[in-house]
Amino acid sequence: MIYAEEIIQQRVARELHPGTLVNLGIGLPTGVSRFVSPEWGILFQSENGIVGMGARPPEGMEDEDLADAGGGFVTAVPGSATVDSAFSFGLIRGGHLDATVLGGLEVDEAGRLANWMVPGRMVPGMGGAMDLVTGARRVIVAMQHTAKGRPKIVPVCTLPITSTRRVTMIVTDMAVIEPTDDGLVLRERAPGVSVEAILGATAARLIVPTDIAEMQFLRIAV
Amino acid sequence: MIYAEEIIQQRVARELHPGTLVNLGIGLPTGVSRFVSPEWGILFQSENGIVGMGARPPEGMEDEDLADAGGGFVTAVPGSATVDSAFSFGLIRGGHLDATVLGGLEVDEAGRLANWMVPGRMVPGMGGAMDLVTGARRVIVAMQHTAKGRPKIVPVCTLPITSTRRVTMIVTDMAVIEPTDDGLVLRERAPGVSVEAILGATAARLIVPTDIAEMQFLRIAV
């Protein structure tokens, strides 16, 4: 499982553009930052109000006024900036955020993401997710390919969607998939994973080009 | 003329409430601050972005980053705050400004102010005037009763109005007039000015109660 998460995180890291602003969702997406070199000059936004969020501080150096969107302690990198909630979402909605990386419960053939509620069971609220999916220049979904063996990439979302917008890319522990006008296109397979295995774990129709490259990773020390 | 202005300014000063935020328009209204005691704890807003504007600085102590809405140098009182233009008008439009004191070209029987343009001749733009008249809790018009002998208080504004809103009070060198549901009510006359003189200098219909008090002034050293 940890290996699966690392595959996803490492592959997503490659998608981030040097010198841009990126928002990583709580959970699996947060770990993407482990595979991002400081040299790339990427600034991480946390929607609760910081541009330039850093790693968790060493024990004893936490500050009660500096947390991420999950309420966990973080640090601020040199050259960071703090903003209020309206400004933070101005950055998101106004297209100033190059990419958001979010977890997903389902993605469907139209590239629509569902990640904020399971009716009658789990109603956490959308938090910043709807703004992020609507406003970021690129939306990257980072999730396990299946949940308890059930495909999460489905013909049509059965859960309430987060936005009608088509996400930019889906990165799972099995594959990289790109939603297009024609539907979901399989772009890459994880190391050692066959196209057949991907098709078997996907409920949605996948367009499969002739050559499916294996995911490549950057060599970043963790 | 200077005496006339002082009458207006002194009388307007009495209308300001201690501990509130007040915006004074450029020109005659600016001079109201001369008759306001620091002890009242009134903060002056200048819509270009300061809450707590102070007097003109002594020669040689001007700062090119600190000016009023006319571009003239000012100071900042202790406990002042600077804000951007959106915030400044949030204060105005959001009802956080207790009073605005503005000059006028005309006021009519509906209590509507015209003070931002003379078509074909003077088109300065409304600047902040429309927001101020629309948003301030109280709008006080401070102006000469006539212009070159022509009444400025008229049945219906001939010039483009600044807002459909009824202003709170009109203070001139001759009178204090209050717009009401029934029309313009004469409330006070300037020292030595008769009700007949006021009626003669006013084109609008004035409601004249039996007792018209003379304007009272506070004794503030200038």
Add this chain to the structure above:
Amino acid sequence: MKNAITPEAAADLIPSGAVVMIGGFMGVGSPHRLIDALVAAGRGELTIIANDTARPGFGIGRLISAGLVSRVIASHIGLNPDTQKGMLSGAIAVELVPQGTLAERIRSAGFGLGGVLTKTGLGTLAADGQRIIEIDGEEWLYAPPLAADFALLHADRADYNGNLTYQLTATNFNPLMAMAAKTVICEPREILPVGAIPPDAVDTPGVLVDHLIRRAA
């Protein structure tokens, strides 16, 4: 100049049934002493407008756990099972609003604007029963201004004019709520003499603040 009052005196100002905005994000930047006083005062049937309801027994979660809240307008309640339970059982009416829309709705009320036009939530459950306004052939979701009777804020520093400064991510909704409530009560970490906070450092001008809470004894 503003007198600094105790949290208890501030809680006494707030009646049962009040609509109360509370600053903070998962308790970071929330006025914890004020919340404690409000719990102690036992005012009920409160409507709480806030980003979230923190965790059970922490921050706004203390009001939820005490059963004093009948309605919540927030963007996220996922880390407070008590709020979720209250929502599913019907004990608490919960209106979930996308976080950026919530921020703009509060700002809109405080800035005297007529509401928010956003793409966020179009075509989702968040648009259910909401008005869609078409402008030049494009659809926008309309969200109305959101005001309150009281705003309970945290700040880092204040002066006795009521000027406030916030620190790092403890800023969040505090400056927006300072504009949007009839009565604004702030609990700063410290209160400085007037003039000690330079004008450019002030985040919320003191004219917006009605009451400051005294420092802890």
Add this chain to the structure above:
Amino acid sequence: MKNAITPEAAADLIPSGAVVMIGGFMGVGSPHRLIDALVAAGRGELTIIANDTARPGFGIGRLISAGLVSRVIASHIGLNPDTQKGMLSGAIAVELVPQGTLAERIRSAGFGLGGVLTKTGLGTLAADGQRIIEIDGEEWLYAPPLAADFALLHADRADYNGNLTYQLTATNFNPLMAMAAKTVICEPREILPVGAIPPDAVDTPGVLVDHLIRRAA
């Protein structure tokens, strides 16, 4: 990290016919060296979005006096007779917008919102030809977002990340315009090493800024 360029190099980026926002209020908080370089470059047919056009020969007034401006969107032109003459003669198309509405229109574009709903200007000439939207029986004047190709800003301090701070009333429209233009060019008084401006002091995060102007030699 951003390289600091000369005003001349910045002016070279701006073609004739561009839509250009310029910060400042009667020249206070305007990027004067950038304006001078733009005048020297002689780019014409510019649309200028700004609070005002300052005075003849000063700030934005220099662009007007040089005949380089064909369109102005501003709240006030009263202290620049050249702009007024241009407007009355038809040489310059002038759109006058109430100052608070102008600020919100720019913010609206930069914040990804669909426009502004305001009471300001209702029933006046400012509402001529504008859309009125009724909400719960109340009328609001709709004003569309206002974006630009370029924003030319002044700041007090910058760091090499592009983080900006403004000082006193030189703030005005600068932080709003920093959000609302495709290319943002800022002329700070000084440029500090990254890390020298604390996060709470930053008014405009550097991610919004494309180019910094080098300090004067």
